[in-house]
Amino acid sequence: MTSTAVRGTTLAELAEIVAAAAAAAPVWRASSAAERAGWLRAAADAVDAAADELVEIADRETRLGAARLRGEVGRTTGQLRLFATVVEEGSYLELTIDGADPSATPPRPELRRMLVPVGPVAVFSASNFPFAFSVAGGDTASALAAGAPVVVKAHSGHPELSRRTAEIVAAALEEAGAPAGSLALIEGRDAGNALVQHPVIQAAGFTGSLSGGRALFDLASGRPDPIPFYGELGSVNPVVVTPTAVAARGAALAQGLVGSFTLGVGQFCTKPGVVFVPRDAGFEELVASHATSAAGGPLLTDRITAAFPEGVDRLVTDPSVSVVAGARSAAGDDLAQPVVLATDATAVAERPDVLLEECFGPVTLLVRYDGPDDLRRALEAVPGSLTATLHSEPGDDVADVLDLLQLKAGRVLFAGWPTGVAVTWSQHHGGPWPATTSLHTSVGATAIRRFLRPIVFQDAPEALLPEPLRDASLEHLPHRRNGVLTA
Known part of the structure; x- marks a missing residue:
């Protein structure tokens, strides 16, 4: 290249x-x-x-x-x-x-x-x-x-x-x-x-x-x-989606997520790499429906091209991980195709070194959680990131989640997706180790x-x-x- x-x-x-x-x-x-x-x-x-x-x-x-x-x-x-x-x-x-x-x-x-x-x-x-x-x-x-x-x-x-x-x-x-x-x-x-x-x-x-x-x-x-x-x-940029947010605007959130993690063929440092979603809320299916029509593309360098399928394989080999949408690229493929994976909050809390390693390219990991305690334990395992995103609805009790996200990232979003970084007086692009x-x-x-x-x-x-x-x-x-x- x-x-x-x-x-x-x-x-x-x-x-x-x-x-x-x-x-x-x-x-x-x-x-x-x-x-x-x-x-x-x-x-x-x-x-x-x-x-x-x-x-x-x-x-x-x-x-x-x-x-x-x-x-x-x-x-x-x-x-x-x-x-x-x-x-x-x-x-x-x-x-x-x-x-x-x-x-x-x-x-x-x-x-x-x-x-x-x-x-x-x-x-x-x-x-x-x-x-x-x-x-x-x-x-x-x-x-x-x-x-x-x-x-x-x-x-x-x-x-x-x-x-x-x-x-x-x-x-x-x-x-x-x-x-x-x-x-x-x-x-x-x-x-x-x-x-x-x-x-x-x-x-x-x-x-x-x-x-x-x-x-x-x-x-x-x-x-x-x-x-x-x-x-x-490195940065995995966690996203939390509440059950009420899925119920109110799940289709729009799924479309936004796919657009964000595939933007630039997934090669943005602010890519939403791990997304916490309520179990059995139907969000995985919504994401899959949009991801199947998302375009892949060439990655920036030969080294990145070779590393992408290896990174996906490391995630998929964990027994908790399944492929929601997309296909695992083979070594030597010139084009990287979008991949959506899923796992459980318990697995993330137990094996963050495996499941929360950044994978540069068009892949995101959905993490199913069963309730506030399940979500909190998994979020505590998330490493420092450049961004954290919270999609909730008025009336949601998200104070504890917000406290955790503030500890994990340098920028917290409440609307949209993190792959846009405005160049302004008030912008902050940094976060706890290993983000910076x-x-x-x-x-x-x-x-x-x-x-x-x-x-x-x-x-x-x-x-x-x-x-x-x-x-x-x-x-x-x-x-x-x-x-x-x-x-």
């Missing part, structure tokens, strides 16, 4: 790339909000202008289809522009001032606090979003917005697209006035491992598999100077927080303070002074 071979970046080439990022870092750190926002918008404009070329390359390498890919370009450039407005608005700096008070116990000096960029950042691209979670994706956009140069490790599933996108964005940044070294690309697993261990790199963002992310997380943590590693890893390695988000305005660190200036002369902490700047920037928030 990959049209161009991966070129392994040598250690000598990596050293030059990282040195350029280190040289660019002070310029980004000192840049004004207007400059940084302008650089981000220039990158967005350049990607939009090259959309036809980039979509053609992406479709050839990923086979995701031009319509999906063109929409993803819009999401990608929208992220860059969102972070331009975040930089201009200024609240991300968390400007906080405490005036001097000699009469306090103990006496209080003047303290001025803000967030500053951590320094050069490593970003590891994802396979399933070749634009939005790739070279110019959310991790890159938020790091640049924070004031951190970025070195991207290209995903092997779309190397040509990665190279061309990096060329376009790097050129646009420089043409807009950003320094050389603001964005660079490396390729190959060995180079990626070396990148996350390089002393110049101060943080890393990753979207991908649990095994790959954990390996890089361990490398980042095992450095002589450990760095934060923000990994988005941290408490932060990789989507939305607060994703910028990952690549910032706090610093306090005590009794600093006005002329030596960073521009945002000076009184003239504070007149038009959100800040807190002596405990009082000023918008």
Whole structure:
């Protein structure tokens, strides 16, 4: 499926790339909000202008289809522009001032606090979003917005697209006035491992598999100077459907579920992978009726294609699991077909390591429960996820279920399905382990927080303070002074 071979970046080439990022870092750190926002918008404009070329390359390498890919370009450039407005608005700096008070116990000096960029950042691209979670994706956009140069490790599933996108964005940044070294690309697993261990790199963002992310997380943590590693890893995204919801709108819920778990051939990190349904409520039959007519398709890479039937087989070999709809794909099949499986809540509670392992592709597992206690025991076994969904009706007693779902996920839905992730100020795309390695988000305005660190200036002369902490700047920037928030 990959049209161009991966070129392994040598250690000598990596050293030059990282040195350029280190040289660019002070310029980004000192840049004004207007400059940084302008650089981000220039990158967005350049990607939009090259959309036809980039979509053609992406479709050839990923086979995701031009319509999906063109929409993803819009999401990608929208992220860059969102972070331009975040930089201009200024609240991300968390400007906080405490005036001097000699009469306090103990006496209080003047303290001025803000967030500053951590320094050069490593970003590891994802396979399933070749634009939005790739070279110019959310991790890159938020790091640049924070004031951190970025070195991207290209995903092997779309190397040509990665190279061309990096060329376009790097050129646009420089043409807009950003320094050389603001964005660079490396390729190959060995180079990626070396990148996350390089002393110049101060943080890393990753979207991908649990095994790959954990390996890089361990490398980042095992450095002589450990760095934060923000990994988005595996997620089963539990859904709970109550009996009254099935009775009121079961057909619509079944149709929505099938549309969600087959979207993008089941290759969304927010795919509803495990769905808790009341036993004998007729929901399985409704799901089967829609799943039999759902289309399959090619998966992103040869590795994912080979892993899908293996993952389904691991589930089906459990004695509690039955096939509700679809057929188990054979090894070597080019197209993945939708599969609906079913099991019992008791089995999930007893064998979560087997039944709740993420299977990347168009498969979902229905879990029959007999009542609140049965449901609670199974939900307690669910690992941390990016999302959790509750479909209930007014009058349902779902307080205990909702409490559990909040413990399990970073986003809780009460309508619709989790495969849509809006890029907004309030969005959170993260969750307890193994969904992510941290408490932060990789989507939305607060994703910028990952690549910032706090610093306090005590009794600093006005002329030596960073521009945002000076009184003239504070007149038009959100800040807190002596405990009082000023918008």
